[in-house]
Amino acid sequence: MKPLSGKSALVTGAAKRIGRAIALALAEQGANVAITYRNSAPEAEQTVRDLAARGGKAFALRCDLEDPQAIEATVAKVVEGLGGLDILVNNAGMFESIALEDISVEHWDRIFATNTRAPFLVARAALPHLRASQGRIVNIGSLGGLHPWPTHGHYCTSKAALHMLSETMAKAWAPEVSVNCVAPGMIVQGEIEEAYEHFARKTPMQRNGTAEDVAAGVLFFATAPTFITGQLLTVDGGLGLS
Numbered sequence: 001m002k003p004l005s006g007k008s009a010l011v012t013g014a015a016k017r018i019g020r021a022i023a024l025a026l027a028e029q030g031a032n033v034a035i036t037y038r039n040s041a042p043e044a045e046q047t048v049r050d051l052a053a054r055g056g057k058a059f060a061l062r063c064d065l066e067d068p069q070a071i072e073a074t075v076a077k078v079v080e081g082l083g084g085l086d087i088l089v090n091n092a093g094m095f096e097s098i099a100l101e102d103i104s105v106e107h108w109d110r111i112f113a114t115n116t117r118a119p120f121l122v123a124r125a126a127l128p129h130l131r132a133s134q135g136r137i138v139n140i141g142s143l144g145g146l147h148p149w150p151t152h153g154h155y156c157t158s159k160a161a162l163h164m165l166s167e168t169m170a171k172a173w174a175p176e177v178s179v180n181c182v183a184p185g186m187i188v189q190g191e192i193e194e195a196y197e198h199f200a201r202k203t204p205m206q207r208n209g210t211a212e213d214v215a216a217g218v219l220f221f222a223t224a225p226t227f228i229t230g231q232l233l234t235v236d237g238g239l240g241l242s
């Protein structure tokens with residue numbers, strides 16, 4: 001028996017990169033996994049094949065997380081397809097670089113719709129099912145939600161809000177549901193490594209993170225005692241300490 005055998009998980013934005021690694025890590029431990037994607041249909045299909053190769057049930061649904069109705073419909077389909085829900089990972093996120101004074105209302109609203117409102121709406125839709133299963137939520141925050149990055153003001157603010165939302169959910173939905181947050185630092189996955197070397201040099205662990213490092217943090221909360229709730233785990237090689 002693997003630790004997540006018989007459990008059902010939903011990971012948002014998991015066609016590729018960090019979300020894909022999280023989905024694969026959950027499937028590796030025996031979970032049946034549904035993923036969502038928006039534009040990356042071919043990558044989502046490949047991830048579903050790779051999930052199914054781990055032996056569990058797997059499927060992907062297209063969902064625009066800026067659309068509240070699409071979120072409701074997608075969560076309902078996930079619950080129907082998996083026969084319930086034990087673990088929700090709110091991974092999908094949006095990142096962009098803009099000088100603080102150049103952030104428009106549209107920029108601000110889009111980033112908050114994806115990074116802050118969507119995790120709330122997905123969790124709210126999933127709540128009755130998570131309550132029924134004594135389930136768990138893991139939100140993917142960011143080191144940027146803890147440290148002010150001057151050219152990412154709306155991103156940092158949206159992730160700081162997500163950190164607080166995680167604590168609020170943990171208190172509001174206990175004792176049935178545990179809620180935690182993983183905050184990645186500099187994660188490099190397929191980009192040109194040299195462009196990020198300066199981050200590796202100033203990171204105490206002397207390297208940038210991988211998607212698998214973040215997935216390990218999520219797996220911890222997915223399998224830990226549910227008494228561990230409302231916590232924020234940075235996965236940053238110590239970068240936030242410097």
Ligand SMILES: NC(=O)c1ccc[n+]([C@@H]2O[C@H](COP(=O)([O-])OP(=O)(O)OC[C@H]3O[C@@H](n4cnc5c(N)ncnc54)[C@H](OP(=O)(O)O)[C@@H]3O)[C@@H](O)[C@H]2O)c1
Nearest residue numbers: 013017018037038039040064065066091092093142184187
């Ligand atoms: N990479 C890092 O160094 C880092 C650092 C700190 C925090 N994080 C956080 O970790 C998470 C994953 O990071 P990542 O770099 O792997 O993310 P990413 O590639 O930028 O985005 C992950 C996925 O989110 C989906 N997505 C974005 N906006 C969406 C929307 N409105 N509706 C539906 N799907 C949407 C996209 O799906 P499609 O491709 O299908 O459109 C995308 O593939 C994010 O929450 C990110 O903020 C990452």
